[in-house]
Amino acid sequence: xxxxxxxxxxxxxxxxxxxxxxxxIPYAFxxxxxxxxxxxxxxxxxxxVSLPLxxxxxxxxxxxxxxxxxxxxxxxxxGFHRNSENWKVLDSLYHGAxxxxxxxxxxxxxxxxxxxxxxxxxxxxxxxxSAASFFAFLTxxxxxxxxxxxxxx
Numbered sequence: 001x002x003x004x005x006x007x008x009x010x011x012x013x014x015x016x017x018x019x020x021x022x023x024x025i026p027y028a029f030x031x032x033x034x035x036x037x038x039x040x041x042x043x044x045x046x047x048x049v050s051l052p053l054x055x056x057x058x059x060x061x062x063x064x065x066x067x068x069x070x071x072x073x074x075x076x077x078x079g080f081h082r083n084s085e086n087w088k089v090l091d092s093l094y095h096g097a098x099x100x101x102x103x104x105x106x107x108x109x110x111x112x113x114x115x116x117x118x119x120x121x122x123x124x125x126x127x128x129x130s131a132a133s134f135f136a137f138l139t140x141x142x143x144x145x146x147x148x149x150x151x152x153x
Contacts, residue, residue: 015083021076026095026149029142030073036139037066037102043132044109047125050116054108058136061105065098065143092150099143106136 021027040062049055072094081087113129116122 015076015081015087019077021073026146027073027076029146029149030069030076033139033142033146034066034069034073036135036142037062037069039135040105040109040132040139041066043128043135047116047128047132048121050119050125051112054112058105058109058112058132061101062136062139065102065139068094069098088150092147095143095147095150099140099147102136102140102143106133106140109133109136 022031041059044055044059044062047055072091075081109129110133113126113133116125116129119125
């Protein structure tokens with residue numbers, strides 16, 4: 001039997017650690033995901049919440065996703081993954097599921113923006129809700145991009 005050479009596991013690209021996380025696609029999307037998600041949470045919190053159930057879901061998704069993404073980013077920076085292939089699966093599943101949750105939150109936030117157009121203090125609430133909708137859809141796009149780019153890596 002002939003020697004095949006390096007194993008298939010060694011031909012896989014290594015998972016980044018330290019500052020390389022910010023230079024490697026799809027891991028470079030994590031910081032913008034966190035920043036945009038934080039803006040969603042801040043903008044919704046700045047409005048007078050007229051639909052508490054709807055905007056409560058938006059705040060829950062944005063805050064939870066921000067915290068989990070921050071923990072995941074820190075674990076990549078500190079090298080907790082130890083170059084295990086299971087981290088790629090975890091990362092892809094997390095970002096795929098979060099993209100779905102964020103899409104639901106973005107649609108509900110857009111609905112809240114439409115409903116706030118004619119409420120009391122309408123111009124300010126409408127602008128804040130519209131900005132939150134924009135960042136929610138942008139964050140959704142970033143999570144989708146991250147999930148698919150790690151899948152196709």
